[in-house]
């Protein structure tokens with residue numbers, strides 16, 4: 001049985017002291033790791049991690065970095081272009097209602113979206129508060145994985161029906177809204193993630209990829225299915241989405 005952590009940040013500085021251990025623990029539990037670069041430094045470190053640990057990679061630019069100037073955005077853009085064979089997707093990119101300057105966020109998002117189109121890659125998006133907008137902008141251009149989807153159920157159904165993925169994070173361990181999403185959605189629409197080191201299901205501890213097991217277990221409980229069966233479907237959904245056997 002394998003688990004998939006379809007979105008985390010193993011390159012985050014929070015793991016500088018024990019990254020080897022964290023990866024070791026995940027591999028022991030058969031967790032496939034897809035790490036997501038989200039800044040210039042993060043993308044560079046994520047590329048290193050991919051080589052060192054033999055994990056999967058996406059590269060992007062987080063909407064919270066909206067204040068950065070064009071030079072930095074351009075560097076990330078070129079880094080992605082020059083490493084197209086190293087990545088499964090472009091992301092994490094998107095928009096966040098809790099950050100400022102929506103126009104600039106949208107401009108940066110569209111820049112990376114057109115790069116994904118050019119490279120023929122799917123995108124991994126952070127779309128808090130802008131789920132509808134991001135979906136409408138990107139839906140006819142590329143396939144979209146909504147990382148830590150927190151929007152409404154009706155839109156989630158539309159997203160899933162269109163061949164995209166809704167990623168269920170460790171938030172499901174304590175969030176009624178996320179449990180409800182799983183209850184209402186077809187399992188074929190879903191993947192799983194931790195967003196490590198963020199969104200920890202354990203109070204006071206940093207999140208880590210092995211905790212994706214808890215997400216799969218929770219989904220199995222809600223769907224009244226075997227954990228193994230759920231893990232297998234999630235693996236298939238995710239492989240299909242990224243167009244390769246993970």
Ligand SMILES: [Zn+2]
Pocket residue numbers: 007008009036092147195
């Ligand atoms: Zn993230």
